[in-house]
Amino acid sequence: GENVEQHPSTLSVQEGDSAVIKCTYSDSASNYFPWYKQELGKRPQLIIDIRSNVGEKKDQRIAVTLNKTAKHFSLHITETQPEDSAVYFCAASNGTASKLTFGTGTRLQVTL
Amino acid sequence: EAGVTQFPSHSVIEKGQTVTLRCDPISGHDNLYWYRRVMGKEIKFLLHFVKESKQDESGMPNNRFLAERTGGTYSTLKVQPAELEDSGVYFCASSQEEVDGYTFGSGTRLTVV
DSSP: OOOEEEEOSEEEEETTSOEEEEEEEOOTTOOEEEEEEEOTTSOOEEEEEEETTOSEEEETTEEEEEETTTTEEEEEEOSOOGGGOEEEEEEEBSSTTOOOEEOOOEEEEEEO | OOOOEEEOSEEEEOTTOOEEEEEEOOTTOOEEEEEEEOTTSOEEEEEEEETTEEEEOTTOOSTTEEEEOGGGSOEEEEESSOOGGGOEEEEEEEEOTTOOOOEEOOOEEEEEO
């Protein structure tokens, strides 16, 4: 089955700096890669996703890149703000509406 | 539009007792999923309903866990009897057919003591 590894487990950046979280996956059949943000005590929320026919996708300060050959994908947050502090999860799946395999999460702390 | 609703938000039970978690998906969402996050680890898949049918239950840990979705609306997840290792946050999520991207509920934090 699919295995998703996520690094780093914790990340501390100063406000205004960029943050990068990296994930690798094992199943070459995976074709959908969402990222979820979970603030303390709240539900995981989808912040951006990418399909395997696209190499990069951007939404304001958030971008995701995908390297199918190397089987890795990354989340990039620019101009970080304190409200970006949360746990971020990457995930992978191999079909529409199929189960997601999650990484172990990255706790991002944006300091003033 | 109401989101995915889970009840209860917290539950503390003793080892050996029974607990039933409930999930109300977004109206019209045929896909309903259960996931679990044990402290500090990844969010792990438990099972997937399409309407009232179990599409994939490969993540169910053992036969102490029973999930149902009668009528294809809300779902329940029963743990009987509960063990210490069942502690964690149980998330429910739903999605429309043939559409990527789940909407998660806020989770039920289950503590077995």
